[in-house]
Amino acid sequence: MDVIFGNLDLWGTAITNTLLVFLGGGVLALVLGVVVGAMRVSPVPIARGVGTLYVNLIRNTPLTLVFFFFVLGYPALGLPKMSTLVLGILAIGIYTATYVAEVLRAGINTVPVGQAEAARAIGLPFGQVMSLVVLPQAFRSVVPPMMSVFIALLKNTTVAAGFSVAELAALRATINDAAGRPGSPMEVLLWVAFVFVVLVLLLSLVQNRLEKKWRIVR
Amino acid sequence: MTSVLYDVPGPKAILRNRVLAVVTLLAVGAIIAFIVYRLALSGQFSATKWGLFTYATIWEQILSALGKTLAAFGLAAVLSVALGFLLAIGRLSDHRWVRIPITTITELFRAVPVLVMMMLLYYGLPSVGVSMEPYAAVVIALVAYNGSVLAEALRAGIESLPRGQKEAGYAIGLRKSGVMRLILLPQAVRAMLPVIVSQLVVTMKDTALGFIITYPELLYLAKQLSSNVQFGRPLLQSAFVIGGIYIVMCLILSAVAKWLEGRMRRSPKRPGGPAATTTTIPVQPDDPRLHRDGTVTEVISVQGERS
Numbered sequence: 001m002d003v004i005f006g007n008l009d010l011w012g013t014a015i016t017n018t019l020l021v022f023l024g025g026g027v028l029a030l031v032l033g034v035v036v037g038a039m040r041v042s043p044v045p046i047a048r049g050v051g052t053l054y055v056n057l058i059r060n061t062p063l064t065l066v067f068f069f070f071v072l073g074y075p076a077l078g079l080p081k082m083s084t085l086v087l088g089i090l091a092i093g094i095y096t097a098t099y100v101a102e103v104l105r106a107g108i109n110t111v112p113v114g115q116a117e118a119a120r121a122i123g124l125p126f127g128q129v130m131s132l133v134v135l136p137q138a139f140r141s142v143v144p145p146m147m148s149v150f151i152a153l154l155k156n157t158t159v160a161a162g163f164s165v166a167e168l169a170a171l172r173a174t175i176n177d178a179a180g181r182p183g184s185p186m187e188v189l190l191w192v193a194f195v196f197v198v199l200v201l202l203l204s205l206v207q208n209r210l211e212k213k214w215r216i217v218r
Numbered sequence: 219m220t221s222v223l224y225d226v227p228g229p230k231a232i233l234r235n236r237v238l239a240v241v242t243l244l245a246v247g248a249i250i251a252f253i254v255y256r257l258a259l260s261g262q263f264s265a266t267k268w269g270l271f272t273y274a275t276i277w278e279q280i281l282s283a284l285g286k287t288l289a290a291f292g293l294a295a296v297l298s299v300a301l302g303f304l305l306a307i308g309r310l311s312d313h314r315w316v317r318i319p320i321t322t323i324t325e326l327f328r329a330v331p332v333l334v335m336m337m338l339l340y341y342g343l344p345s346v347g348v349s350m351e352p353y354a355a356v357v358i359a360l361v362a363y364n365g366s367v368l369a370e371a372l373r374a375g376i377e378s379l380p381r382g383q384k385e386a387g388y389a390i391g392l393r394k395s396g397v398m399r400l401i402l403l404p405q406a407v408r409a410m411l412p413v414i415v416s417q418l419v420v421t422m423k424d425t426a427l428g429f430i431i432t433y434p435e436l437l438y439l440a441k442q443l444s445s446n447v448q449f450g451r452p453l454l455q456s457a458f459v460i461g462g463i464y465i466v467m468c469l470i471l472s473a474v475a476k477w478l479e480g481r482m483r484r485s486p487k488r489p490g491g492p493a494a495t496t497t498t499i500p501v502q503p504d505d506p507r508l509h510r511d512g513t514v515t516e517v518i519s520v521q522g523e524r525s
Binding site: 039159189 | 221223224225231235238239242243259260326328329331332334335341343345419422423426427429437441453454464469
């Protein structure tokens, strides 16, 4: 217990930074993912091509390498300086956006074409076809995989620890490299793992709740 | 071409699509041009920075690092598939004393981030008196995580099979092991093959995490190369070269996954898939599909579910 109460300040910043990366990355991934997902299902072939290229390129790059480009590579460009936290959020957001885009595309593809055709046949304009027929059905099948993407995002925030963002997984180095801080590496890491298990279980609980709420009854 | 989202375009829509295409091209072009401009401005295209990659010794180092990456990936892939089978079967066991601990272990392995697991093994274990090579830490962490994810995929595959399959197996006198080995697993593996291969892509990508716990794989080498003062610290250059290698390796694996998925989709009986919409293709008497995996039980059970 000394590990926690002796380093309460460090745990505070670490958890804050982890949640910052998670939320910042999540918002960025959602915004970018919606744009890319829309591009991937759009009637414009060039937009589809760009979306596909982006998704295939980033999805097949290890997250560690994306971090490498942003956190270590960005300063080499000589652009205005940004903190590693901001760069980390950018990296994880851009990486996760590909997964968000794929989930959205898959969700829209689960809606049978006949649904939209029927909606058009009764004379609904595009806006109503989307808002009344297609999107409500797609939304239900998007919710569970989207939560899985966010659970993965939460676990991926640990990668930021390797790129000098002071978050949970970096706590071991911070505590053990400082003189006089209590706690062995094993203790620190077990508590870090425990925090992640709790957070992931919490998100899974939310996922199950939402899944039950919006289950498709056929 | 028509889809859920849009109809066959009319003259106005064609015009709008063309405008959108131009806008997309301009936006993407502007972003790429800006990046290239910054790269050129900060001297990233200079011959000295790229000169590092004209030496044979550097490529030998890259090859040996690639070998390290593939060694970690290969062992982790094989072992995680094995662990996946073990955990999936354990979780479906009829005995509570097997099922409950295995379920707990699976959920735990899935919830702990791979990197934290690697750190636990590499930095944590020495403080209780067990030291571990980075290689072992990378492989064990990857196996634990991917094994439990594969176990879940396999379990989902087994549970999605019609119940008649299992019952028919018992009815012809097979034991539990026989039903699992001869009837349930082959079908589940077949249905879940794309998921398994795409999980292997994840394993491949996650080997790059070894970089953080000083396993000398590709990305670690990239970091080392980038500290080369003689060549003007070619950080972005080595990231591009190493990144290219990763992308090619993962693309190959992804292509395998996509190919398998395509094959599955063409197969006439993929439960719940888009193939479920009935298309009438005249079946020839010697069609191999007739003998491959069609059973009357399944047809009946599917009908039972629909009603």
